[in-house]
Amino acid sequence: MHLGANVRISKIGLCVTVGFFILLYLYSTRGPSYSSIDNRYVISLKALLAGSIRAAKMGGSEVVLVHNQNRLNIESKGKTKEGVNDPVTAADYRSHCAMYHSLIEAFPKITVISEEMSKGCDQIEVPSLKDTIKELDQYGIGSDIAANANDVTVWIDPLDATKEFTENLLQYVTTMVCVAIKGEPVIGVIFKPFEPKTTYWAWVDHGVSPNLRNLPQPKEGRNPVLIVSRSHAGRVHNASKLALGDNVQVISAAGSGYKSLEVAVGNATAYVHMTAIKKWDVCAGAAIISALGGSVTPLSGPPPMGFGPTDSTLLNSGLLATMQDHKWYLDKFYNV
Ligand SMILES: *[C@@H]1O[C@H](CO)[C@@H](O)[C@H](O)[C@H]1NC(C)=O
Ligand SMILES: *[C@@H]1O[C@H](CO)[C@@H](O)[C@H](O)[C@H]1NC(C)=O
Numbered sequence: 001m002h003l004g005a006n007v008r009i010s011k012i013g014l015c016v017t018v019g020f021f022i023l024l025y026l027y028s029t030r031g032p033s034y035s036s037i038d039n040r041y042v043i044s045l046k047a048l049l050a051g052s053i054r055a056a057k058m059g060g061s062e063v064v065l066v067h068n069q070n071r072l073n074i075e076s077k078g079k080t081k082e083g084v085n086d087p088v089t090a091a092d093y094r095s096h097c098a099m100y101h102s103l104i105e106a107f108p109k110i111t112v113i114s115e116e117m118s119k120g121c122d123q124i125e126v127p128s129l130k131d132t133i134k135e136l137d138q139y140g141i142g143s144d145i146a147a148n149a150n151d152v153t154v155w156i157d158p159l160d161a162t163k164e165f166t167e168n169l170l171q172y173v174t175t176m177v178c179v180a181i182k183g184e185p186v187i188g189v190i191f192k193p194f195e196p197k198t199t200y201w202a203w204v205d206h207g208v209s210p211n212l213r214n215l216p217q218p219k220e221g222r223n224p225v226l227i228v229s230r231s232h233a234g235r236v237h238n239a240s241k242l243a244l245g246d247n248v249q250v251i252s253a254a255g256s257g258y259k260s261l262e263v264a265v266g267n268a269t270a271y272v273h274m275t276a277i278k279k280w281d282v283c284a285g286a287a288i289i290s291a292l293g294g295s296v297t298p299l300s301g302p303p304p305m306g307f308g309p310t311d312s313t314l315l316n317s318g319l320l321a322t323m324q325d326h327k328w329y330l331d332k333f334y335n336v
Pocket of ligand 1: 235
């Protein structure tokens with residue numbers, strides 16, 4: 001009885017197994033094959049770093065182009081017509097088109113989230129990705145990593161510091177690209193398109209651009225030097241005096257990209273933002289600062305911020321970026 005049942009079960013098992021192999025055979029010869037994965041879903045992060053640098057530079061060139069054209073217009077006509085020739089709209093839009101399309105054409109299966117929306121974009125010439133990858137090879141970024149396109153979210157900011165762009169405070173203007181893997185920023189690119197044109201990039205655990213290497217070691221017990229937004233400097237200044245005492249120095253500046261870099265290179269000890277901020281303003285700086293060993297969190301402290309495709313694009317509770325003593329700053333600001 002026992003034996004009979006076992007034999008019957010294994011007969012059924014055999015039939016199922018044989019049937020499975022027949023189906024597998026049919027599927028692999030006729031249908032889309034199991035073994036040929038669509039390689040557009042396999043993302044080389046080295047290529048994506050190159051694509052991000054290329055995108056940031058292309059966007060930056062568009063911003064400069066619009067700036068120069070606009071200056072010519074102002075010189076020839078005395079003033080620009082409102083709306084018709086709004087330089088921010090034009091620069092934002094052209095930069096978005098260049099950045100978004102150069103990324104999506106090279107990596108069609110990734111998610112790209114931009115501050116701008118794309119309508120009809122002009123065709124523009126896209127430099128070869130191979131050349132950009134080759135340029136990276138001189139920086140010794142180590143072995144490549146393959147990621148699944150579904151895990152990749154790229155955040156782009158086609159024009160950071162728009163207000164300063166219109167005020168000709170061009171040192172604050174940047175374009176930014178950030179690659180998050182499973183919601184975590186791992187590649188950050190910040191490009192300053194106006195003279196002196198400068199590209200800063202970092203890939204966590206792989207490498208950083210030469211201008212972020214061999215930075216001076218932060219000094220122990222250094223007095224806090226906060227960098228804060230020009231637009232709400234007064235409020236942060238007051239809060240910072242309350243939180244940190246009179247020894248605090250406050251620098252007001254613009255552009256989240258600009259301020260993150262000042263912290264990354266040690267020109268400021270903390271970037272403090274007390275109001276809501278968009279994630280495309282934050283992501284690239286967060287990747288660069290973490291690659292260099294620092295921290296970026298909401299000003300209210302952890303939990304960490306999610307940079308995935310379905311995460312909110314807004315950070316409600318402010319921002320703190322530091323290279324050291326992060327928890328000390330968080331505690332100081334906690335009760336203000
Ligand atoms: C900062 O503090 C000064 C002096 O207490 C006050 O006059 C000013 O309104 C405050 N500014 C802001 C933006 O809170
Ligand atoms: C940091 O300060 C130095 C010296 O003032 C300056 O040359 C540099 O542009 C500043 N910022 C960055 C991101 O290097």
